[in-house]
Structures are given as C-alpha cells and as structure tokens.
Amino acid sequence: MYTHILVPVDGSPEAENAVGHAVHLADAVDAAIHALYVAGAPSGDESKDRAVAERGRRALEDVRERAEEHGLTVDTTVADGEPAATIAEYADTTNADLIVMGTHGRDGVDRLLNGSVAERVGRHVSIPVMTIRLGDGEQSVKSPLQAQRIAREKLELAGHDDAVIESPSHQRTAWVVHATDERGEYNVHINSASGRAKIVQLG
Structure with a gap:
C-alpha cells in the first residue's frame, strides 16, 4: 500500500480538491503527505513574483493544516522549473509511490492539443498518478x-x-x-x- 503520497498544488480549486482526496487516502493507509508548489522561473516582475510566492505559501500552508488535523506526517516544498518534470523529479526524491493531482477534466480536441500537466507527469514517472476532477468527492451541504x-x-x-x-x-x-x-x-x-x-x- 502507499507510504508516501505526493500532491502538487497551485492554489486552484482543482488542486484544493485533490488535496482533500490525498489527505483522506493518506489517513486511511497511514501514509506521509508531500506537498509541492512549482513556482516556475522568475518573471522579472518583482510584484508578480511576490504574488506567486504568496500564492504558493498559502497553498502549502493549507495542505499542512489539513494533514496535521488528521495527525499525518507532512512536508512542503517550493521548487522552480517546468511543472511536469519538476513534479516527477520531486516524486523520485521523496520516494513517492502515488501522485494525486487535480485536473480540469478536459475532453476532445482541446485536451489532445494541449494535454495536461497530470498527463505529462504520467509520462515521466513509473508510479500511479491519480487525477481528481473538480467536484469529485464534494458534498453539497443543504441542511x-x-x-x-x-x-x-x-x-x-x-x-x-x-x-x-x-x-x-x-x-x-x-x-x-x-x-x-x-x-x-x-x-x-x-x-x-x-x-x-x-x-x-x-x-
């Protein structure tokens, strides 16, 4: 079973949803959570780079908070680089045996032409990549x-x-x-x- 689960984050609703799945799975199998934010190369715009860094900090802090609520071991990392390759490299570094990623769930020509980070990661690694569409596992609270x-x-x-x-x-x-x-x-x-x-x- 899984012992090290990697969940890349970017502050998007899709990634937040994937974090929830990763945390619940890690809790069920007593796995450690590794959260990664790929900031990309500096843009040269100081204010934009600060905003990117702050977005990453908030996203990683959210993972830490949610994992620690379940008593899970968690580490968080910020890295620069091309997202798919950086995620794959970090998976190898942390000995991850599962990657959980959010996806827009695009279909058809748009998906074939542009692909997705999750698909590119899958081509770089030999471990399973679990993709979670926005809305998977969510519950509407009506009462x-x-x-x-x-x-x-x-x-x-x-x-x-x-x-x-x-x-x-x-x-x-x-x-x-x-x-x-x-x-x-x-x-x-x-x-x-x-x-x-x-x-x-x-x-």
Missing part, C-alpha cells in the same frame, strides 16, 4: 443537520470531543456553526458547495 454533522466531525478531529454545538446559521455560501467547550469558543465555517470546514477560535 442544518448536515452542517452540524460536519462541524462535529471537524471538532472531534481537532480534539474538541466535548464541544457543545449550537444550531447552524446559513450565510450566503457557507454554514456557520458555533461551538463551545472548556477551552473556549469556536465557529466552524462550512462551505455549502464543497463541505470543506474550517475551525476559527473566537476571542
């Missing part, structure tokens, strides 16, 4: 009961097993669930479209 269940699971993963959960409120694109325990107060923000949850400590 307060669903929101409460997700909030409870999120809080338990974070060690708040005894938290008292209040009725969820819906705010545009997210559910907010207030909770308290002996350590403090929290809001659990749950994306209505994807079901992704984040705990925010209050005070």
